[in-house]
Amino acid sequence: MQDERLSRRRMLQSAAAGAALGAWGLSSLPAPAAQAPGDLKILEPIHGAVLNHRHGRQTGDGLTIRVAGQARPGDRVTVNQAACRVEGSRFEGEVVLRQPETELVAAAEGAGPRREDRVRVVWDRYSEPRYRFSIDDNSFFLRDIARKNYRSLFDCFYLKMLRDLHLKYGTKFSVNIFYTAADDAKPATETDFRISQFPDRYKGQWRDNCDWLKLAFHARGNMPDRPYQDAPPERLIADLDLVAAEIRRFAGEEAYAPPTVIHWGMVRRAALAPLFDRGVRALSGYFSNNGRGWDDNYRWDDAHSEYLSRHNAWKDFQSGIVFSRISIVCNNVPLERIAGVLEPLAKDANTAEIMDLFTHEQYFWPFYFHYLPDHAQRVERAIRWVTERGYRPVFFHEGLLGGRV
Numbered sequence: 001m002q003d004e005r006l007s008r009r010r011m012l013q014s015a016a017a018g019a020a021l022g023a024w025g026l027s028s029l030p031a032p033a034a035q036a037p038g039d040l041k042i043l044e045p046i047h048g049a050v051l052n053h054r055h056g057r058q059t060g061d062g063l064t065i066r067v068a069g070q071a072r073p074g075d076r077v078t079v080n081q082a083a084c085r086v087e088g089s090r091f092e093g094e095v096v097l098r099q100p101e102t103e104l105v106a107a108a109e110g111a112g113p114r115r116e117d118r119v120r121v122v123w124d125r126y127s128e129p130r131y132r133f134s135i136d137d138n139s140f141f142l143r144d145i146a147r148k149n150y151r152s153l154f155d156c157f158y159l160k161m162l163r164d165l166h167l168k169y170g171t172k173f174s175v176n177i178f179y180t181a182a183d184d185a186k187p188a189t190e191t192d193f194r195i196s197q198f199p200d201r202y203k204g205q206w207r208d209n210c211d212w213l214k215l216a217f218h219a220r221g222n223m224p225d226r227p228y229q230d231a232p233p234e235r236l237i238a239d240l241d242l243v244a245a246e247i248r249r250f251a252g253e254e255a256y257a258p259p260t261v262i263h264w265g266m267v268r269r270a271a272l273a274p275l276f277d278r279g280v281r282a283l284s285g286y287f288s289n290n291g292r293g294w295d296d297n298y299r300w301d302d303a304h305s306e307y308l309s310r311h312n313a314w315k316d317f318q319s320g321i322v323f324s325r326i327s328i329v330c331n332n333v334p335l336e337r338i339a340g341v342l343e344p345l346a347k348d349a350n351t352a353e354i355m356d357l358f359t360h361e362q363y364f365w366p367f368y369f370h371y372l373p374d375h376a377q378r379v380e381r382a383i384r385w386v387t388e389r390g391y392r393p394v395f396f397h398e399g400l401l402g403g404r405v
C-alpha cells in the first residue's frame with residue numbers, strides 16, 4: 001500500500017535505505033489513521049516481529065534493522081538512544097539487534113512532554129531457508145493399519161508414500177491426528193474406529209522412523225467443525241492429553257510431538273498458555289480473509305491477522321507461542337499451480353525464509369468424497385520445488401520454527 005503523503009525525495013531515501021536494509025520501504029507502513037496526530041508510535045517493526053537476515057544487515061554479532069514510525073513534527077526522536085532522522089511526522093532510525101529478543105524504545109522530545117513508545121522484536125539469528133510439511137486431519141491410515149493388521153507400518157500405502165518422499169528428499173512429516181475416525185460428515189459413533197484400538201506392536205518401527213515422522217494431536221475428531229473456537233481451554237487440553245497419551249502408548253515418546261496446528265486454527269486466547277504448558281511453541285494457520293473477515297487465525301485481531309497474512313511469523317510474547325502462516329495447502333492447489341503459489345513467497349523478504357507446507361490426509365483416500373488422484377504428486381511437486389531452492393526440512397516444534405536458537 002502506497003502512502004500518498006511521502007514526498008518523492010522521501011521515497012527515494014526510503015528506497016535506498018530499503019535496498020541497504022532488506023527492502024523495507026516506508027510505503028509498506030500501515031496507515032497510522034488510528035493514531036492521534038502527533039502521537040509517537042513505532043510502526044515498523046511491529047511488536048512481536050520475527051526478524052532475520054533478510055530484514056536488515058546481518059554481521060557476526062548483530063542485525064542492523066530500520067525502525068520507523070510517526071512523531072510530532074519538530075520533535076527530536078531517538079530509538080534506543082540513537083538519533084533518528086525526522087521528516088514531517090515521520091521518523092526513521094537504525095538499531096542493532098544483538099539478543100534473541102530486543103526491546104526497541106523510541107523517545108521524542110520537543111515542545112511538549114517527553115514521549116515514549118516500545119515494541120519488542122525477535123531476532124532469528126541463525127535463520128536459514130527451511131520448510132516443514134504438516135498433514136492435518138489424520139485418522140484413516142491408523143484405522144487402515146489396525147484393521148488390516150499389516151506386518152509393517154509401511155504396508156499402508158499412505159505411510160509408504162511419506163517414507164518414499166522422505167527417502168527421496170529428506171522431508172520430515174508432522175502428522176496431526178484425531179482420536180476418532182469417521183467417514184461421514186458427523187461426529188464419530190460408538191462403532192467408529194478410535195486410536196485407543198491401535199496396537200502397540202509397531203512401536204519399534206515408530207521409534208526407528210521418529211527422526212522424520214512425528215505424530216501430534218490435532219482434534220478429538222473431524223466433526224464438529226471448529227471444535228475449539230469457543231470451547232473452554234479445559235476441553236482442548238483434555239482432548240490433547242487423550243490423544244497424546246495414546247500416541248505415547250502405541251508409538252512411544254520419541255514419535256510424539258506437541259501440536260503445531262489445531263483443527264480449524266481457532267482457539268480461545270485463554271487456551272494459549274495451557275498449550276504452551278503442553279510444549280506448544282508454534283501454531284500454524286491460514287490467516288486468510290474470506291471477505292467477511294479474517295479466519296483460521298487463532299482468533300487474533302484484524303491487524304495481527306493481516307500482518308501474518310504477509311509474513312512468515314509473529315510472536316505472541318504473552319503466551320510465548322510463535323504463529324506461522326501456512327504457505328500452501330496442497331489439496332487446494334492444482335498441480336500446475338503449485339510453483340505459482342510458492343514463487344512469489346520466495347521473492348518476498350517477509351515470506352521467503354520459511355515454507356510452511358501443508359495438506360490434509362483425507363484427500364489421499366479413494367473412498368473419500370473429495371479424493372484427489374494427483375494429491376501425492378501435488379505434495380511431491382511442492383517438496384521438490386523447495387528442495388531445489390535450498391530449503392532444509394525441519395520440524396516446527398523444535399527451535400524457532402525449526403531453526404537453530
Ligand SMILES: [Zn+2]
Nearest residue numbers: 136137263264
Ligand atoms: Zn483440521
